[in-house]
Amino acid sequence: MKEYRTIRMYSEQLSMEKRLYVYLPRSYESSEKFYPVLYMHDGQNLFDDRIAYQRRGWRIMELYEEYPDIPEVIIVGIESDITRNNQLIPYPFQLPNSKKVLGGQADLYLDFIVQTVKPYIDQRFRTYKNRKNTAIMGSSFGGVNSLYASCKYTDTFARIASLSGAFHFDFFEPLKQDVLDADFSSMKKIYMDCGTNETDNVAENKRYIERNQELVTMIQKKTDTSQFQFQMIEGGIHHETDWEKRFPDIMRFLFND
Numbered sequence: 001m002k003e004y005r006t007i008r009m010y011s012e013q014l015s016m017e018k019r020l021y022v023y024l025p026r027s028y029e030s031s032e033k034f035y036p037v038l039y040m041h042d043g044q045n046l047f048d049d050r051i052a053y054q055r056r057g058w059r060i061m062e063l064y065e066e067y068p069d070i071p072e073v074i075i076v077g078i079e080s081d082i083t084r085n086n087q088l089i090p091y092p093f094q095l096p097n098s099k100k101v102l103g104g105q106a107d108l109y110l111d112f113i114v115q116t117v118k119p120y121i122d123q124r125f126r127t128y129k130n131r132k133n134t135a136i137m138g139s140s141f142g143g144v145n146s147l148y149a150s151c152k153y154t155d156t157f158a159r160i161a162s163l164s165g166a167f168h169f170d171f172f173e174p175l176k177q178d179v180l181d182a183d184f185s186s187m188k189k190i191y192m193d194c195g196t197n198e199t200d201n202v203a204e205n206k207r208y209i210e211r212n213q214e215l216v217t218m219i220q221k222k223t224d225t226s227q228f229q230f231q232m233i234e235g236g237i238h239h240e241t242d243w244e245k246r247f248p249d250i251m252r253f254l255f256n257d
Helices: 060-066 084-088 106-124 141-152 172-181 202-220 240-255
Strands: 005-011 016-023 037-040 074-078 134-139 159-163 189-197 228-237
Touching (some): 005 106, 074 106, 084 106, 134 141, 141 189, 159 240
Parallel strands (some): 037 074, 037 134, 134 159
Antiparallel strands (some): 016 074
């Protein structure tokens, strides 16, 4: 089975150390080719069940073995931890039944990726450095962050994917305004999806679906069918096992122009 590399890197932006989990394409060592780069949130959940949340990750390395037609890209997973809610969400918000204010550090987190991680990856590995070959993907709050990046960090990312975007919290209105103000004309690909069973809470599940659909309607008015794809996943749940199933088709859409 393919291996991944772990790199420790200090973030001046976040004043903390982060682990990066780097997967190189199967042809990397035997060729002199250059590759696009996909940056993914929750990096500990991507390649190795032993360190994944609840010991079950996306199993991306196994997917590449099973589906050789998945586009070859360098994948860089950025570790998340107890600061995840703060770093992935750009606006202050509160969880239901909680007075604690979270969020607001997404720009610092994305600046870390853009200003620190990307230059390091581009220097160390054979990458296509331009924005049209640079993507960002995440699920849940990672999906929120990726969509935000498509609004605010278009100089770096031209391809984004938001899986099971958790837009059902009280930061939805400022995010909606950012989407309304955004210019997606230079984006190469935008992918979004939402499962019909994201949560067992009926009211919350309804908000998941409705708010994804509301954002989709806004984005569709700003893009064409070659740029944007939305999938409503029948029976889809909020879990790595489901995101694993979607990964091959998402990668084909994102990188097969």
